[in-house]
Amino acid sequence: MIEDVKIDSQREAPGGATAVTPEPGKPASLGKLVEQISEQASRLVRAEIALAKAELTERAKKSGIGVGLLVLALLILAYAAGVLLLAAVYGLGTVWPLWLAALTIGGFMLLVTIILALVGVQLLQKGTTKPESVERVKDDIASIKEAMNR
Template sequence: MTRGAGPGTFELLARLPAQILALVRAEYENAKREITAKVKRAGIGLLAIIVALFFLFFAISAFVAAAIAGLAVVWPVWLSALVVGFGLILLAAAAILAGVALIKRGVPVPEQTIDRIEEDLNAFADVRFNQSAHAPRESPSGRMPQAGEKGNWR
């Protein structure tokens, strides 16, 4: 490669902050899009659950009345209603515990964006100074070469 064929080190270093900012903005937009898509899907699912619960409320009322009437054949009506009521409380407690567990597991985290950011940070950590076979590891004068001087510059 001849001198001047590509951008020099100083020019590349001058571009670095703008490139990092562009990368951060792009990852922010990706995270926003990913979270928006996940929240939208969760909202549609929540709406479907609300509609189902509306119909389930009336179905359960009919089943509760049938259970009380069926037990009233053997027990007094008040005892039948009490047993069915306690059974419903136990079912509600189990449903609440299951719902809390599902909500904790379903927090919308932009996993793909986090993975890409980790890859970017690893790439920055792996960056090494460009050392060719002909360049000395340290300049003889103990200082960094300046533009136009021989050394580890393009």
């Protein structure tokens, strides 16, 4: 994709004709040189923009594919967790009655869920409070104002 971006070797003058480079023996006038510099600068900017667009498009495609694969992996993980939990119920069911094995595994899952939820809520509460540095800055400003009023 990036290789498709090319800079045109021919340039057109404002009138539609192709710009003529001066002969090797003839020096170009200052006006022509300035015109060539501005044309080349604008072509360079357009080429850089086209290259940046191509790079961003390529990265976006790769990122999209990566996100899709991660979602698929999470979906398969969810099914695998269900199968493993069912296997745990059946395994425990060889020792206990099947209903008691299912109740035990379900209760364990509920306990883990409650613990994870409580820890998550605590972390969210810590993350949404104002940082201590903000309070310290306010205290510093108040101290400076107080010292200035003395």
